[in-house]
Structures are given as structure tokens and as C-alpha cells.
Amino acid sequence: MAEQLGDLTRTHTCGELRSTHVGADATLLGWVHRVRDLGGVLFVDVRDRAGVTQVVFDKDDEALITKAKRLRSEFVVGVVGKVRRRAPETVNPKLPTGEVEIVVKQLVVLNEAKTPPFPVADDTPVSEDVRLKYRYLDLRRPRLQNNIIMRHRLTTVIRRYFDENGFLEIETPILTKSTPEGARDYLVPSRVHPGEFFALPQSPQLFKQILMIAGMDRYVQICKCFRDEDLRADRQPEFTQVDVEMSFARPETIFDVIEPLMREILKLIGHEITTPFRRMPYSEAMAVYGSDKPDLRPGMPIQDVRELFRESSFGVFKNIVAEGGTVRAFVVANAANYSRSAVDAIVNQEKAQGRHLLWARRLDDGTITSSFPKAVGEETVRQLLDATGTSNGQLAFVVAGQPDTVSQTFQGFGAYFVVDARVQYRVDDHWTASIGVDNLNSDKYFLYHPFPQRTFLMEIHHAR
Numbered sequence: 001m002a003e004q005l006g007d008l009t010r011t012h013t014c015g016e017l018r019s020t021h022v023g024a025d026a027t028l029l030g031w032v033h034r035v036r037d038l039g040g041v042l043f044v045d046v047r048d049r050a051g052v053t054q055v056v057f058d059k060d061d062e063a064l065i066t067k068a069k070r071l072r073s074e075f076v077v078g079v080v081g082k083v084r085r086r087a088p089e090t091v092n093p094k095l096p097t098g099e100v101e102i103v104v105k106q107l108v109v110l111n112e113a114k115t116p117p118f119p120v121a122d123d124t125p126v127s128e129d130v131r132l133k134y135r136y137l138d139l140r141r142p143r144l145q146n147n148i149i150m151r152h153r154l155t156t157v158i159r160r161y162f163d164e165n166g167f168l169e170i171e172t173p174i175l176t177k178s179t180p181e182g183a184r185d186y187l188v189p190s191r192v193h194p195g196e197f198f199a200l201p202q203s204p205q206l207f208k209q210i211l212m213i214a215g216m217d218r219y220v221q222i223c224k225c226f227r228d229e230d231l232r233a234d235r236q237p238e239f240t241q242v243d244v245e246m247s248f249a250r251p252e253t254i255f256d257v258i259e260p261l262m263r264e265i266l267k268l269i270g271h272e273i274t275t276p277f278r279r280m281p282y283s284e285a286m287a288v289y290g291s292d293k294p295d296l297r298p299g300m301p302i303q304d305v306r307e308l309f310r311e312s313s314f315g316v317f318k319n320i321v322a323e324g325g326t327v328r329a330f331v332v333a334n335a336a337n338y339s340r341s342a343v344d345a346i347v348n349q350e351k352a353q354g355r356h357l358l359w360a361r362r363l364d365d366g367t368i369t370s371s372f373p374k375a376v377g378e379e380t381v382r383q384l385l386d387a388t389g390t391s392n393g394q395l396a397f398v399v400a401g402q403p404d405t406v407s408q409t410f411q412g413f414g415a416y417f418v419v420d421a422r423v424q425y426r427v428d429d430h431w432t433a434s435i436g437v438d439n440l441n442s443d444k445y446f447l448y449h450p451f452p453q454r455t456f457l458m459e460i461h462h463a464r
Contacts (some may be wrong), residue, residue: 002111008078015051019099026102028053029110031140033121042068046079047121052095054086055079055102067107072118074113074137080106088453097127150269152209155222156270161261167220167244174224179206184228184270186237200226208399209247219245248321287403290410302410303329303388305398314376320400326402329388331412334397336364345394347371355409360385361395390458 011027033045033052040059045052057068071077081104092098114138118126123143129137138144159169178185178199185199201207203225211219221243229235246253259275266273285294288301306327311315317327332338360370360381372383389434390396399409 003108005078005108005110008080008108010078013050014046014048014053015096017053017083017097017100017102019085022085022100024083025080026083027080028055028077028102029078031074031120032071032077034073035071036071036288044068044071044077044079046077049149051097053097053100053102054092055081055104056425057104057107061105063108064104064179067109068104070109072113072115074116074140075109076111076113078106078108078110079104082330089176137158153268154265158222158261161264162220162244165218165257167218168216169220169222170211170216172201172221172223174200176201176207181198182227186226186228201313202227203241204243208243212245212247217247219243231246286407290407290413298333300331300413302334302407303331305329305384305387308380308383308387309376312380314372314380315373317400326400326403326406327398328406328410329384329399330397330413331388331390332395332397334393335361336393338395346397350409353432355399355405358398359411360390362390364393366392 008027008029010029010130011025012021014028014030017026028046028048030046030048032068033047035045036043042057044057045053050389055356057065059065075247079102081102083100084103086092086099086101117134118137120137120140123141126138139148162169175188175198178187178197179203181200184204185202187197187199190196192199204221204223208219208221222240224238225239225241227235228237231237244257248256255276259277263273280294281334282292285292287304288294289296290302297446304326306321306325306423309327310321312318321327343359343361347359350357358370358372360368360372362368362385368378368381368385373381376384384390384398385396388396397413400405401409
């Protein structure tokens with residue numbers, strides 16, 4: 001039977017008590033995390049979002065321990081008692097509160113609970129359908145609680161930083177007019193004006209431009225964006241972005257504002273980074289990494305090997321180079337587990353897109369195999385592997401053609417092979433910045449958004 005809270009008031013959170021609190025009276029309010037019945041003594045871990053504290057029911061109070069034995073996981077309770085130091089052999093160094101415990105004098109059962117459909121006390125794998133059905137329980141689990149707390153701290157750091165640098169946080173409308181952007185709009189029917197609709201903003205683009213014209217000068221908003229498009233790894237219907245706009249800004253102005261912000265954000269999660277970040281021209285990014293937002297962490301850049309084929313007997317490559325094209329290679333560092341059929345599957349996948357891959361590899365024992373030994377000769381294949389630094393157990397893909405076409409072929413190769421190889425990542429940050437002719441096509445149209453793109457990539461461990 002649930003009891004009323006009455007005058008019970010929390011004096012400490014479940015993650016607050018330390019050895020300095022020994023002898024103090026304490027009142028905790030939270031959820032039953034675990035129960036351990038050792039016969040004459042009952043130990044209960046009480047949890048709230050701040051942490052876990054162990055409370056003890058001694059055998060001396062028979063009525064109290066009888067009531068405590070009814071406790072089960074996820075009961076909501078209030079406990080009143082005195083903080084005491086744990087015996088040395090029972091100290092739990094894994095918990096911030098592990099040196100102390102509360103000897104309970106009063107127990108209030110505020111709400112009982114049925115047995116949860118999955119463990120709440122840890123992050124045991126659970127199917128997504130079950131997690132979403134019992135979302136309120138899922139949100140009690142450590143990982144999600146830590147994520148939510150970290151997001152709060154992150155937004156606090158971002159807001160403080162921009163305020164200190166003269167930015168105004170300005171809220172823009174959610175119900176607005178449909179404007180042409182990169183995806184379809186979500187539409188909301190108007191009750192007042194039948195047959196007409198509001199659109200949810202894909203971004204505050206027009207609003208922040210109006211603010212600049214209005215003289216707001218420096219604007220920031222942590223805003224919601226809505227895009228009706230298919231799900232992808234970096235896309236979902238609703239997401240939050242840090243939206244920034246500045247008047248009278250030059251590229252260095254943007255660098256000087258964003259780089260210290262990223263340093264503050266990374267410091268929050270325990271990583272120190274140095275500034276300034278590397279500046280990479282668009283042409284270099286496409287030539288060396290096949291992407292305008294390259295991931296530098298894998299350490300597998302695209303290599304230019306055109307000189308090897310300029311005077312080659314392989315007429316196809318020789319003619320491409322003579323006509324101003326290029327030959328580039330991509331070396332897969334951990335390719336020992338790729339069978340011939342797996343390599344052929346990659347080649348066929350590119351062939352379906354109208355792109356042609358050749359390959360050569362060194363097996364673990366040093367044996368050289370390739371898909372084009374007869375066309376170029378075994379010696380040229382060996383020279384190719386030597387020139388690209390392809391060692392035993394590594395694989396080199398080769399493509400020839402116009403630079404743009406070759407870059408498109410290798411786009412995403414680094415991320416694909418690193419994830420597949422379960423490589424340990426490091427933190428990396430750089431700018432792809434080139435506001436000039438090298439990101440214009442022959443018709444003088446920008447090949448991508450003409451402003452600097454900051455690529456910030458961080459994974460401690462990324463694996464399928």
C-alpha cells in the first residue's frame with residue numbers, strides 16, 4: 001500500500017553523501033535500485049539521477065525490517081536515517097558514495113512497482129521495440145540518463161560561450177511559410193484558414209538573414225529543424241542544431257569564433273584539443289579523401305599514381321593520363337580478412353554505378369595478386385604496390401578517369417573500411433575551407449556550399 005509523502009523533505013541526493021557527512025541525519029527520496037537480504041541485515045541501494053546510496057536496515061527493529069523486506073526493484077521510497085562510515089572491507093570504490101551508508105530509522109513506501117520488463121539497474125541489451133514501449137523505464141537507465149545530463153551541460157557551455165562573445169540568442173518562429181530548401185517541408189493545416197498550411201522550418205535561414213539586416217549583428221540559437229526526408233546515418237525528421245550568423249564576417253572571423261567553442265565542448269567530455277585547426281582546400285579534400293567533409297582519422301588517404309602509368313604499356317591508363325585525367329589508389333590497411341568474393345562484391349557494387357575499380361593486394365605471405373596482371377604486367381603491379389606502400393595483408397583499389405569521377409568513386413571508402421575493420425579512433429578536427437575558384441565548375445557554379453565547412457569527428461570506438 002502506497003503512503004503519502006507528508007512532510008518528508010529530501011536533504012541530500014543519492015549521489016551526494018561522502019565521508020564528511022558521517023554522523024549527519026539524512027533523508028533520501030528515490031527508486032529502489034537493488035535489494036540484498038543477508039538474513040539479519042537488509043541492504044537496499046536507493047537511486048536518483050544524481051547517483052546511488054546504500055541504506056541499511058538492522059535486525060534490531062523488527063517492524064522496520066519486515067516492512068523493508070517487501071521492497072522490490074523500482075519501488076519509490078523515502079528513507080530517513082543517520083550516515084555512518086562503512087566497514088573497510090565493505091567500501092565500494094566504484095561508487096562516489098561507496099565509503100558511507102545510511103542506517104534507516106524511517107521508511108516510507110511512496111509507490112509500489114510491478115517487475116520491470118527489463119533490468120533498469122544496468123544497460124543489458126534490450127530490443128528497441130520493448131525499450132520504446134516502456135520508454136519511461138528506459139530513460140531511468142544509466143546510459144540514457146548520462147546522455148541527457150551531458151546534453152544539458154553541453155547546451156549550457158554553448159550558451160555561456162556565445163553570450164561571452166557578444167551573441168544574442170534569438171528565438172525564431174516554428175509555424176512559418178514554406179520556402180525552397182534542401183528537403184520537403186512538414187505541413188501543418190490551419191484551422192482558422194481552411195485549405196491553407198503552415199510549414200515547419202528546415203532551418204531558420206530566412207529569419208536569421210532578416211535579423212542581420214535588422215542590425216542584430218551576432219545571432220545564435222539552439223533550434224529545432226524539421227525535414228521530411230528518408231532516414232540516413234546523419235539525417236532524421238527532427239533534429240537540433242546550433243545555428244549561428246554574423247554580419248561583416250570573414251573566414252578568419254568564423255574560425256576564431258568556432259575553434260575555441262569546440263575546445264570548450266571537448267574539454268567538457270575530457271578531451272584536450274589544440275588550435276588552430278588544419279585548413280584544407282576543397283581541391284585537396286576531394287583529391288586526397290574523396291569528400292568535402294573528409295574523415296582524417298583512418299589514415300588511409302587516396303594516392304595519386306598517374307606518373308607510374310604515364311609511359312605504361314597499359315594503353316587505357318596511359319591515354320587517360322595523356323588527356324589530362326588521373327590515376328589514383330586507395331589502400332585498405334586491414335584487408336587480410338577480405339576474401340576474393342568480398343573484393344569482387346565491392347568491385348561489382350561500383351560497376352553498377354558506372355564506375356570501374358581495379359585492385360591489387362599483398363597476401364599475408366607476401367604473394368601478389370591482382371585483377372589486371374595481364375594488362376599491365378606483374379612488374380607494374382609490384383611497382384604500384386611499392387609506390388602506394390601496400391604491405392602484406394593490405395589491398396589497393398585503383399581507378400583512372402577525370403579527377404571528379406575518381407573522387408566520387410572513392411568517396412566514403414575510408415569510413416566504410418575503418419568501420420568494417422573495427423579500428424580504434426582518435427579525435428580529429430579540421431576545416432574544409434576554400435572560397436575561391438577551386439570550388440567552381442566550368443560554368444562558374446559552386447560545386448558545394450561556398451562557405452567554410454568545419455568537420456569535427458570524434459569516436460572513441462566505432463564498430464558495426
